Amino acid sequence: xxxxxxxxxxxxxxxxxxxxxxxxxxxxxxxxxxxxxxxxxxxxxxxxxxxxxxxxxxxxxxxxxxxxxxxxxxxxxxxxxxxxxxxxxxxxxxxxxxxxxxxxxxxxxxxxxxxxxxxxxxxxxxxxxxxxxxxxxxxxxxxxxxxxxxxxxxxxxxxxxxxxxxxxxxxxxxxxxxxxxxxxxxxxxxxxxxxxxxxxxxxxxxxxxxxxxxxxxxxxxxxxxxxxxxxxxxxxxxxxxxxxxxxxxxxxxxxxxxxxxxxxxxxxxxxxxxxxxxxxxxxxxxxxxxxxxxxxxxxxxxxxxxxxxxxxxxxxxxxxxxxxxxxxxxxxxxxxxxxxxxxxxxxxxxxxxxxxxxxxxxxxxxxxxxxxxxxxxxxxxxxxxxxxxxxxxxxxxxxxxxxxxxxxxxxxxxxxxxxxxxxxxxxxxxxxxxxxxxxxxxxxxxxxxxxxxxxxxxxxxxxxxxxxxxxxxxxxxxxxxxxxxxxxxxxxxxxxxxxxxxxxxxxxxxxxxxxxxxxxxxxxxxxxxxxxxxxxxxxxxxxxxxxxxxxxxxxxxxxxxxxxxxxxxxxxxxxxxxxxxxxxxxxxxxxxxxxxxxxxxxxxxxxxxxxxxxxxxxxxxxxxxxxxxxxxxxxxxxxxxxxxxxxxxxxxxxxxxxxxxxxxxxxxxxxxxxxxxxxxxxxxxxxxxxxxxxxxxxxxxxxxxxxxxxxxxxxxxxxxxxxxxxxxxxxxxxxxxxxxxxxxxxxxxxxxxxxxxxxxxxxxxxxxxxxxxxxxxxxxxxxxxxxxxxxxxxxxxxxxxxxxxxxxxxxxxxxxxxxxxxxxxxxxxxxxxxxxxxxxxxxx
Ligand code: GAL
Numbered sequence: 076x077x078x079x080x081x082x083x084x085x086x087x088x089x090x091x092x093x094x095x096x097x098x099x100x101x102x103x104x105x106x107x108x109x110x111x112x113x114x115x116x117x118x119x120x121x122x123x124x125x126x127x128x129x130x131x132x133x134x135x136x137x138x139x140x141x142x143x144x145x146x147x148x149x150x151x152x153x154x155x156x157x158x159x160x161x162x163x164x165x166x167x168x169x170x171x172x173x174x175x176x177x178x179x180x181x182x183x184x185x186x187x188x189x190x191x192x193x194x195x196x197x198x199x200x201x202x203x204x205x206x207x208x209x210x211x212x213x214x215x216x217x218x219x220x221x222x223x224x225x226x227x228x229x230x231x232x233x234x235x236x237x238x239x240x241x242x243x244x245x246x247x248x249x250x251x252x253x254x255x256x257x258x259x260x261x262x263x264x265x266x267x268x269x270x271x272x273x274x275x276x277x278x279x280x281x282x283x284x285x286x287x288x289x290x291x292x293x294x295x296x297x298x299x300x301x302x303x304x305x306x307x308x309x310x311x312x313x314x315x316x317x318x319x320x321x322x323x324x325x326x327x328x329x330x331x332x333x334x335x336x337x338x339x340x341x342x343x344x345x346x347x348x349x350x351x352x353x354x355x356x357x358x359x360x361x362x363x364x365x366x367x368x369x370x371x372x373x374x375x376x377x378x379x380x381x382x383x384x385x386x387x388x389x390x391x392x393x394x395x396x397x398x399x400x401x402x403x404x405x406x407x408x409x410x411x412x413x414x415x416x417x418x419x420x421x422x423x424x425x426x427x428x429x430x431x432x433x434x435x436x437x438x439x440x441x442x443x444x445x446x447x448x449x450x451x452x453x454x455x456x457x458x459x460x461x462x463x464x465x466x467x468x469x470x471x472x473x474x475x476x477x478x479x480x481x482x483x484x485x486x487x488x489x490x491x492x493x494x495x496x497x498x499x500x501x502x503x504x505x506x507x508x509x510x511x512x513x514x515x516x517x518x519x520x521x522x523x524x525x526x527x528x529x530x531x532x533x534x535x536x537x538x539x540x541x542x543x544x545x546x547x548x549x550x551x552x553x554x555x556x557x558x559x560x561x562x563x564x565x566x567x568x569x570x571x572x573x574x575x576x577x578x579x580x581x582x583x584x585x586x587x588x589x590x591x592x593x594x595x596x597x598x599x600x601x602x603x604x605x606x607x608x609x610x611x612x613x614x615x616x617x618x619x620x621x622x623x624x625x626x627x628x629x630x631x632x633x634x635x636x637x638x639x640x641x642x643x644x645x646x647x648x649x650x651x652x653x654x655x656x657x658x659x660x661x662x663x664x665x666x667x668x669x670x671x672x673x674x675x676x677x678x679x680x681x682x683x684x685x686x687x688x689x690x691x692x693x694x695x696x697x698x699x700x701x702x703x704x705x706x707x708x709x710x711x712x713x714x715x716x717x718x719x720x721x722x723x724x725x726x727x728x729x730x731x732x733x734x735x736x737x738x739x740x741x742x743x744x745x746x747x748x749x750x751x752x753x754x755x756x757x758x759x760x761x762x763x764x765x766x767x768x769x770x771x772x773x774x775x776x777x778x779x780x781x782x783x784x785x786x787x788x789x790x791x792x793x794x795x796x797x798x799x800x801x802x803x804x805x806x807x808x809x810x811x812x813x814x815x816x817x818x819x820x821x822x823x824x825x826x827x828x829x830x831x832x833x834x835x836x837x838x839x840x841x842x843x844x845x846x847x848x849x850x851x852x853x854x855x856x857x858x859x860x861x862x863x864x865x866x867x868x869x870x871x872x873x874x875x876x877x878x879x880x881x882x883x884x885x886x887x888x889x890x891x892x893x894x895x896x897x898x899x900x901x902x903x904x905x906x907x908x909x910x911x912x913x914x915x916x917x918x919x
Contacts, residue, residue: 104246104253104290106305110324110363110424111291113187113246113253117424119363121413122149122189123370124329126198127177128158129389130373132170133774134399135180138371141395143184145406146413149253150181151189151328151366153196154235157206158379166234171376174235175242182244182251189293189328189366190239191256194231199335199381199389203627207543210633217633218264220274229282232257236286247289256328257283260296260309267630273299280304295328309368311345311752314356325361329368330354332405333392334754337384337596338623338765341741341758344392346748347405348477351412351491353752355478358416359428359440359452367409371395374770377730378546378723382624383578384596386766387732397770398711398801400501400841407496415489418482418826419450428452433464437473441484449484458749476749482827492748495810495836498861502804503713503768505797506706510783513793514683516672516698518665518786521586523551523617527660534655537620537638545664546723546733550618550639552659558611560648568606569646571616576600577637579621579721581695581788582607585614588695591789599635606646616654618642619696621788623733665786667698673725673784686794695720699793700784705776708843710800712776713768718796720789727782729775734785736764768799803841803915805850807861810836811908812892839887840915846885847916852878854897857910864910869902878911886918 103114110117123142130138142150158172168174181188195218196204209215215223236255244250257279265272276294280301283292293305298319300306308316309329318325332350334343354365372391380387390397394406401407416423425444433439436456443449455462455473462473473479477492519526527549537548562569573580575592577599582589584607592603620639626632642654671677678700686699706712714724714731721735739760746757785793840846851857852874856867877897882888892909894900901907 106291106324108322108324109361111253111326117363118148119358119416119420119423120148120187120365121146121416122151122187122364122366123147123394124151124153124366124368125371126152126155126369126373126389127174128155128171128379129375130171130371130399131772131774132173132176132180133772135177136183138395138399139181139184139186141399141401141406142370143186145370145394145410146417147186147370149187149189149366150370151191151368152177153191153193153198153200153204153259155196155198155200155379156194156204156231157200157202160206160231162206163208168238175238175244178239178244178251179242186251187246187253188244188251189254189256190235190252191259191328192232192235193256193259194228195259197259197381197628199375199385200627201379201381202543202625203381203632205633207538207625210538211542217631218258218261218275219268220271220278225275225278225282228279232283233286236288240288245288245290252288253290254293255283255288255290256293256295257304258294258297261294262297262299264630265297265299277301293326293328307364312353312356313362314353314360316362324363325357326364327357327362328364328366330357330365332367332369332394333372333390335372335389335391336386336765338386338735339384339593339595339737339740340765341739341743342392342760342765343754344746344757344759345752346746346757347408348492348494348748349752350405351408352476352478352748354409354412354416355452355480355491356454358419358423359454359478361428363424367394369393371399373397374732376732378543378624378733380624380733381627382596383594383599383622383626385624385627387734387769388766396501398713400711400801401499403499403806404494404496408494411489411495412480412491415480415482418488418824419480422448422450422482431466433466434462437462437464439466443484451481451484453479453481453487483824486827488827493811495808497836497838498807498809500804500806500862501801503715503799504802506712506800508704508706508798510701510703510793510796510798513686513699513701515686515793516667516681516683516700517694518667518696518698520583520588520617520696521615523549523662524553524615524660526666527551527662530658530660532656532658534639534642534659535661536636537622538625538636540661541622541663543622543625545668546621546623547664547668548620548622548638549662550620550659551662552616552642552654552657554609554614554616554644554652554654556609556611556614557648560611562609562646563611567646569609569644570604571607572641572643572645573603573618574600574640574642575603575620575638576635576640578623580639581619581621583617583619584608585610586617599637616642619788665696667786672698672700673730674728675782678782678784695790696786696788698784698786700782701793701796703781703783703798704779705773705781706798706800708800709773710802710841712771712773713799713801714771714783715768715797715799717764717767719785719787719791719793722785722787722789724769724783724785726771726775727777731769731771734766734769736767736791739763739765771798802917803844805862805912805914806838806840807864807910807912808836808838808890809861809864809908809910810892811906835889835891836909837887837889838882838911838913840913842886843918844886844915845918846882846888846913848914849875849879849882849911850914851910851912853911854892854909855901855907856905857908859910861912864912869905869907871897871899871901873898874909878913882913
């Protein structure tokens with residue numbers, strides 16, 4: 076962005092206000108080329124995504140308070156159409172879907188809201204947020220210039236905006252909503268659809284602006300967003316992004332803090348040093364709005380996960396973890412970054428950067444706004460080496476792939492690669508409340524033809540039949556085998572092959588389980604092919620086809636089909652028999668679903684068998700139930716499903732989601748923070764189930780007799796399912812001593828002074844815990860990372876004793892990383908650090 080824009084920014088701001096159709100007096104949020112303007116002030120805004128249905132209302136206050144304490148100004152959420160309008164015209168804004176309550180909770184914390192209405196949201200959410208009934212509106216085509224679609228989209232958008240207005244939630248009415256989003260990442264779609272895409276987006280822009288919310292609208296990842304809508308960036312980095320008009324601010328609506336996971340895949344992590352580097356890069360080139368996607372990812376409860384195969388956990392490696400606990404060092408390091416950026420706010424919003432080259436891969440971006448207001452960002456893009464540079468006649472050392480922030484153009488208050496925040500390691504500890512009184516109930520896999528809903532010639536598309544009321548659809552047919560068939564005598568079995576368009580399939584022959592096959596998230600087509608046991612006479616073939624989350628992304632994903640495609644039997648005397656076109660009977664869902672066995676009031680409607688009475692024979696397709704007492708305390712809870720296969724699980728009638736212990740396949744190596752991040756870069760959890768633990772919200776429990784019901788498709792040992800609590804196991808610090816030169820500089824601003832003064836590092840266990848052991852302590856040149864620290868060639872012998880004295884028996888302690896603190900300098904002229912691992916235990 077050039078300085079030429081700045082001079083005319085005021086005129087342009089007024090122009091934008093007029094375009095938006097609101098007068099200066101009543102319109103309190105606007106924008107210019109530098110920033111979003113709230114009540115006349117340009118702001119650097121730090122924002123984080125928290126999706127309300129991915130946690131419980133009981134968690135919202137704590138989550139938003141943590142967000143505020145982490146230095147955020149704004150909470151961003153999508154609006155999830157399919158949960159709000161489960162059937163046309165029937166709305167649901169209760170419980171987890173209470174959008175107004177969520178926004179008011181954010182408001183109570185003094186934070187703003189960015190409301191991303193969509194109503195297409197992507198978000199790894201079932202069907203990208205669209206209600207499935209929408210697909211069956213006559214003549215509809217999603218996300219294009221199509222009248223039925225536009226009418227439905229407008230109606231829902233109006234509904235949401237109307238609700239917000241009547242609750243006075245827009246900032247123009249004194250509420251917290253400062254921004255709204257229409258559509259989501261339309262750019263790619265627009266290129267694919269051409270003129271129809273353009274017409275649709277022009278219509279969407281006009282429709283949204285016409286709703287007269289008094290706050291700006293944005294469109295993310297669509298370079299052609301029409302005025303006055305601001306186009307914004309989504310990505311791992313956005314410092315190469317500029318808005319499509321010189322009078323719009325540079326905004327980053329999705330700074331991906333990690334990545335989502337899929338069953339059978341590895342866990343994706345993003346090092347905080349790289350995330351902080353990405354944010355600092357964006358700010359130094361003039362970016363003024365950053366939203367972490369996600370700040371708290373949460374859980375895809377019920378059947379809300381998109382797909383196929385998105386895990387129930389939507390943890391996202393976010394600063395607040397799935398369970399609502401702070402993830403360190405991610406949270407703490409970003410908090411420091413936010414403080415540093417805020418110290419620069421005045422200079423950032425008032426000037427354009429001057430860029431000075433300091434080396435091949437080193438630069439200074441200097442924002443100088445007069446009257447002593449100056450902020451500098453010193454960057455080193457070298458992925459291997461630290462750089463020693465001169466800036467304003469002073470020396471600075473920059474670690475590889477890092478930016479130092481100097482809010483007064485002299486003192487470094489923060490470097491993106493130097494993490495002072497502690498690392499927390501959590502554990503899943505068994506609770507004293509174990510699941511008891513296990514009973515089982517078997518799905519009938521023998522008489523499916525009798526209980527089927529309808530028969531039809533040929534194979535039908537799954538979603539057309541289920542309308543997504545269940546993941547499951549039974550396809551059943553029969554095959555007559557003549558007693559003269561050779562295979563009945565020679566011991567060779569015929570092969571059944573089933574082509575499926577997703578997502579998973581279990582095959583039953585004459586009621587007996589004969590095997591399974593699965594697609595993948597990116598390739599949902601697969602073929603089941605296996606020798607099967609057939610008898611002379613009539614045989615039944617039942618295929619249980621499973622949709623594991625409807626797609627949420629891709630061109631016209633609403634047209635993608637699910638279910639069985641072709642079925643053939645090979646190895647008969649006649650060769651091959653094609654079963655595709657014969658008569659099939661269909662049954663939607665499992666009997667246990669129809670009977671609503673998961674609900675405490677309906678659970679007794681069938682005869683259950685006590686588990687103790689049956690042999691543990693790993694039977695597929697069984698329901699199980701048990702009871703448990705709520706454990707004391709307030710630690711988050713989870714079910715350890717490690718002993719099970721694949722299915723769904725409910726507590727007191729509420730679905731905690733799909734589970735699957737599919738083992739993570741990928742490549743888990745050492746993860747370096749340096750160098751560009753992409754989601755395959757830092758994988759974890761290879762060889763273990765992608766998801767073993769399933770969040771059980773505390774608020775869903777009663778003191779006693781909590782009912783857990785699950786349906787297991789494959790087989791497993793439910794008696795080994797346990798209720799665990801998530802607690803801090805240990806905390807670590809790994810902090811470099813302050814560069815001695817820094818201390819010599821003159822510091823004028825008191826807030827900069829305060830930040831510099833915080834050279835201390837903290838060790839903090841969870842509430843109700845204390846530090847019981849110092850497992851490792853070394854001031855010197857220790858190596859390794861938390862849980863695997865080792866003493867290096869330089870080590871202050873006083874380290875252990877000093878840390879023990881300061882920390883043992885305490886919930887938290889403050890430590891200095893300096894020679895004087897440890898008595899003397901253990902190795903002069905060597906840059907030292909302090910590494911500590913402390914074990915946290917519950918105080919009785
Ligand atoms: C973006 C999309 C988000 C989410 C994200 C990946 O492209 O806008 O909704 O799907 O990708 O987590």
